Amino acid sequence: MGNSYGTLFRFTIFGQSHAPAIGVTMEGLPSGLKIDMEELQRFLDRRAPGQSKLTTSRREADAPEFVAGLHDGVTCGAPVTAIIRNTNTRSADYEYMRYIPRPMHADYPAMVKYGAEARDFSGGGQFSGRLTAPLCIAGGVCKQVLTKRGIEITARIAAIGGETDDSAMTAAVESARRLGDSVGGVIECTATGLPVGVGEPMFGGLESRISAAVFGIPAVKGIEFGAGFAAAGMRGSEHNDPFAVENGKIVTKTNNHGGILGGISTGMPLVLRAAFKPTPSIAQEQESVDIRTLEPQRLKIRGRHDPCVVLRAVPCVEAAVAAAIYDAILEAEAYNG
C-alpha cells in the first residue's frame, strides 16, 4: 500500500519496469486546468536517459498518454490518468538473478515479502527507477498548478561524490564510470512563493509530508531542511533567524529554518537537501547468496547502468516536493475557508 501519496491531492503510481505499462492516477486536481503538454514533456525529458554523456545511452523519450480525466484537453474534475507503454519488456536477461539478490537493491526483501517466484524481478520490477517517470508526470502537473499560484520549485545538484564544484562533480562521475563503479550525491530543492500557514502541526508538518514523498524516490537515504544536520552543531544564537520587515512583509534576515517553523510555512524560501546513495548496480563482481541453497555466489550485474542517478533525479525531487506542497496547500485552504 505504498504506491499512493497524499490526502486531498492524491496520486497512485502503477507499473513495473517490464510490465505492459507504467502510469499514474491523480485525484484532486482542479477542474478546468489546461495542462501544458509541451512543458510537461520537457520536464519529463529532464529525467530521461541520454541527457548527457554522463547518463545511459539515448532511448526514446517517454511520452505519456492521458487516458482519463481530460475533456477537450482540459481537466474535467475526474481523476487524471496517464500511462506510458513499456517498449522493452524482454525479461530473459534477468533470469540469472531470480534467486540471487543484487547487493543494495530491493531484491532480497522483495523475495521474502512477495515470494521469489511471484515477484517481478525483470529490470527491477516495481522497484525500478523507471517508476519515477509517473512520479514526474504527477509532480510536473503539480508544478504547473503551483506556478499559477506564484509558487516555483527548483532543484539542482549540490554535490556528487563529495564534490560541490561542477567540473569536480563531472570528473567524479567520469572516474566512476571508467572503473565500472558509481557515486552518490546530494540534490538541493527550493520552493519560493509559498504563503504563510501551509502545513499542520506535528505529523502533518511540511517536513513530515515532504520527507514521506521524497523518500519514495529510490536511492534517497537522507533529507534535511534549512540548516539541517549543520544546525545540530550550531549555537542557538547563530542558528536563530531574526525577524525583520522587508517591503512591508515580515521576513527573517537569515533562513536557517528553511522556510518551515513548527511544521508550517513561514513565507521564506523552503529549502531542503536529499542524499542519494551511489547506484547499486556496478560492473564489478559482488558477493551474494543463493536464497534457495544459502550458498555464497559471485554476482556480476549485466547491462549498462548510470554511474550516478543524481543527474536524472533532479526533476524527481522537484516532482515529489511539488506534489507534497500542493497537497498541503489544499489542506490549508480547506481550513482557512
Added chain:
Amino acid sequence: MGNSYGTLFRFTIFGQSHAPAIGVTMEGLPSGLKIDMEELQRFLDRRAPGQSKLTTSRREADAPEFVAGLHDGVTCGAPVTAIIRNTNTRSADYEYMRYIPRPMHADYPAMVKYGAEARDFSGGGQFSGRLTAPLCIAGGVCKQVLTKRGIEITARIAAIGGETDDSAMTAAVESARRLGDSVGGVIECTATGLPVGVGEPMFGGLESRISAAVFGIPAVKGIEFGAGFAAAGMRGSEHNDPFAVENGKIVTKTNNHGGILGGISTGMPLVLRAAFKPTPSIAQEQESVDIRTLEPQRLKIRGRHDPCVVLRAVPCVEAAVAAAIYDAILEAEAYNG
C-alpha cells in the same frame, strides 16, 4: 490534521502546554495486553526535566492516567486513552509575546494560521515540547508490544554541538547554559529484531513512514538512514553491502543500508540519525517584529530553558520510531496473512 499518525496503529495527540490536560488516544493495540505501568513510567521519566543538571530544574513526574481502553488493567480492544493533567496553567507570563513572535519558534506561522487572538501562545501552546509526553506514552506502549516480538528500539545521543565525545558534549551544554545560549545535536536510533519484509514500496517504505513520525518531534530538521548523507560521498563499491550467511541466516557483511532496501526491512539492524536544532529559546535578546504594527522589537525570552533539548529527546525518538515500526508491522502481517 497533523496530530494523528499511523494507519493500523494510529495515535492522536491532544493538548496544549497550559490546557487542562495533554494526552493521547491509541487505536490498534492488541487486546489482552497488560501494559507494564512501571516500565512505562520509567520510560516517561527519561524525557522529564531534571534528569541531570544539564536539563531544567526538577518538576513532578508526568503520571499518565489511563481513562479508557483497559479492563482490569488489560487492553480490551477499545482505543486506549491516557491523559496527563497540567498543573501549571498560568498564562499571564506569556502575554508579552501575543503579537511578537519568538525567533525560530512556531509563533509567527501559528499567528497567521490560527489568528493571533485565537492561537494558544501560553507555554508554546500546541507546539510545546510538552506534547512529546503523550508521544512517549504511545511509543512507550509500542515498545512493550515490540519487545514481546523480539524487537528492541534504542536511541542514544550521537553528537551535541558538533562534539561526539561524552565529556566534550557535556562541556558544550554547560558552556551554552553559562552564556544563556543553546546547542543542537544528533540522536541515533537502532531497531533490532525486525523480521524481513516490513514496509511497503515507494511512499509506504520504512524511511517515509519513520521520517514522517520523527519530524513530528519539535526541533528535528534532518534525518538519515544507514550511511545517509555520507553515502552521497561514497562509491558504490565501498557503499554496497555484500550478502553473506551467518548462523543459517542471510545477512549483509556491512550495514550501510541501515536495515532498509527499497523501503523494506532486510533483517539487519535499522539505523537512523535525527538532527535537532539548538533550543530556540535563549536568554540573549533577539530581534523580532510586532505583527500589528510591523515595528521592529527587541525580545527577551523569560524563564529557564533547556540549553539542549537533545538530552530529553532520546526517548521521543525511540517513541516515534517504535510507533512507526509497529504500524508497519501490522500492515505487513495483514498482507502476509
Added chain:
Amino acid sequence: MGNSYGTLFRFTIFGQSHAPAIGVTMEGLPSGLKIDMEELQRFLDRRAPGQSKLTTSRREADAPEFVAGLHDGVTCGAPVTAIIRNTNTRSADYEYMRYIPRPMHADYPAMVKYGAEARDFSGGGQFSGRLTAPLCIAGGVCKQVLTKRGIEITARIAAIGGETDDSAMTAAVESARRLGDSVGGVIECTATGLPVGVGEPMFGGLESRISAAVFGIPAVKGIEFGAGFAAAGMRGSEHNDPFAVENGKIVTKTNNHGGILGGISTGMPLVLRAAFKPTPSIAQEQESVDIRTLEPQRLKIRGRHDPCVVLRAVPCVEAAVAAAIYDAILEAEAYNG
C-alpha cells in the same frame, strides 16, 4: 480502527461504559470558534436518559469537560478533546455474562475478536449506547459550526413499532415496556442550507459518507436517502424531479432525490431515514450458549433498559449527519479554493 471518522474534520471516540471516562477528540475545527457550551449541553441532554417517562429513569446529566483545544474558551487550532467521567463503574453485575453472549448484542463477535477474558463486557463496554454521548459532543459542535454557515440539521422520529402517529408511537413503547419487550423505529433527518456541490463522485458521495457515519450508531440497520426504498418501486416518470427556478435559484419541484445527485448536494434539502432495530436488551428470558462448553443457556438480562432507543437516538442521528456534512464541506472548499 473504527472509532475515528472523517478526513478533514476527524473525530475519535474513546471510552467504555464503565471505564474511568468516555470522550472524543476533534481535529479540523476552525480556530477562533466560541463553542456555546449551554447550547451544547442542551443538545447532549436530548440524548440523556430520563427525558420522558418512556426512557430509563433519570440519572445525572453528562457534563463534558473540555481538557484540550480551547484557549480562553475559544478554539485555538489545536485538537479539541472533551471527556465525561463515568460515575458508575461497578462491573460486578455483569460477571454472569462473561461467557454467555446476549442475543442481538455485540457480545459474541466481541468475545471471538478480543477474547472473552480481555473484552470489556461491563455495561456493554465499548459497544454501549453510552458511547453516543461523545458522538453527540462532536456532532453538537459541528452543528454550531454549520449553523454559522446557514446549514441546519434536524431529526425527528418518523415511526416506532410500525406506527407513525404520535399517540400510537407512545402506545407502542408503553406496551413494549409493560411486556418487558422493546420496539424499533425510524428517524428522519433533514439538512437545509447546504450549498450546491458538496460531496465527491463515487465512494466520496454524500450517501457513502453519511451512511458510514450513521451506521456508527449502535442499532442502525438501514438507511435511505430521498425516496429511498420507495424509489425502487417507482417509475422514472414519477420519480424524476423536474428542475425549475424559484426566487432566481435553480430548484427541483419535488425532492425524491433527497438533495443528492451523483453523490453531490443539489441545494435542495438533504433528507434521509435511518432504521433502528428494537433494543436487544429485553426482560424476557432468551436462549444463548456458553461459549466455553457450547451448552445451551437460558439468559435473563438484569437491570432496566429503554424499551425503545429511538427516543434518545434523535440527536445521535443529527450528530452523525452534522459531522459527515462538515467534513464534506471542508473537502469541497479545499477544491473550490
Added chain:
Amino acid sequence: MGNSYGTLFRFTIFGQSHAPAIGVTMEGLPSGLKIDMEELQRFLDRRAPGQSKLTTSRREADAPEFVAGLHDGVTCGAPVTAIIRNTNTRSADYEYMRYIPRPMHADYPAMVKYGAEARDFSGGGQFSGRLTAPLCIAGGVCKQVLTKRGIEITARIAAIGGETDDSAMTAAVESARRLGDSVGGVIECTATGLPVGVGEPMFGGLESRISAAVFGIPAVKGIEFGAGFAAAGMRGSEHNDPFAVENGKIVTKTNNHGGILGGISTGMPLVLRAAFKPTPSIAQEQESVDIRTLEPQRLKIRGRHDPCVVLRAVPCVEAAVAAAIYDAILEAEAYNG
C-alpha cells in the same frame, strides 16, 4: 477524492464514458495470485449490455487489459492496473445538454462543482454507469480471492417496480420500456463463509464499510442489513436471534441481524439489500432549466437507455460488497496476528 475505496485493499477507479479509457488500480492484492481471466470475463459480461432483451442492444464485451501488476500472469506484489479502451468516444450527441441538466442525473451539481465548461458531459462523463465496469474488475478479482478463503458473495434481484415475482418483474420492465419510461428495483446480496470477528467497532463496522462501497454504485438510494427497515417495526422478542449450537458451531436460529452485530461478523450469512432508483434517462419529455439564462427548457433525452439498471447492477453489488469485505478481512487479520 471519491474514486478510491478501502484501506488495506484499496482500489481507484478512473475514466469517463467517452475518455480514451476507463480502468482501475488495485493495491493490496496478495502476491502470487493467478487471476482466472476467463472467470473474470464471465463476471464482467454479467453487467454488459445485451444480456437479455430487457437491456440495451448488444455491444462488444468489455475486455480489460492488465497493464501492470502481473508477472507471467501472476500478481507480483505491485499494484494491479487494468484498463478498458472506450471505442465509442463521439461527444457531439451530447452538446445539447451542456447547459441544460437532465433531471435526476448528476448534471446540475456537476456543472456547479466542476464548471459547465470544464465538466465532461459526454455520455455522463465520470458519473456514467459505465464506470461500474472497473468496479466489477476490482470486485471480480476480490471474489476470486475470497472464494479461495471459502467466502462466496452472491446477489440476485429481489424486486423490480415493486414486484417480486419473476414474470411480474419482467412485465414491469417491458411495460416501462414500451412507455419510454423506467423502473427501479431492489438487489439482495448474501456473503457466506465469513469468519467471526471481521469488522471494527463504530465507523469501522461492516455496515459502515459496505454501505460506503455500495452507495458508490450510481442509482443506489438505500441499503439495509438483515431485517433492516422491517426491524424498525418489530418487537425485540421477535427480532432477537437466539443462539444455538449446530455441528459444534455457535449459530443463531434466525438471522434478523444479517450476520453483523456491533459492526462485526458473527459467522452467519451476511445479508443486505440495496434500493435502486428508476433509470433517470427516460424517453418522455422533461422539465429543466438553462443554467445560463435560468429559462425553463423542455428536454428530451436522446438515444436508447436501459429501462431498468437493476438487471445489470447485480454483479456491481457483488463487486462492491466483495471489495469491502476483503478490505475488512485484511484489517481483521492484521489485528488477529
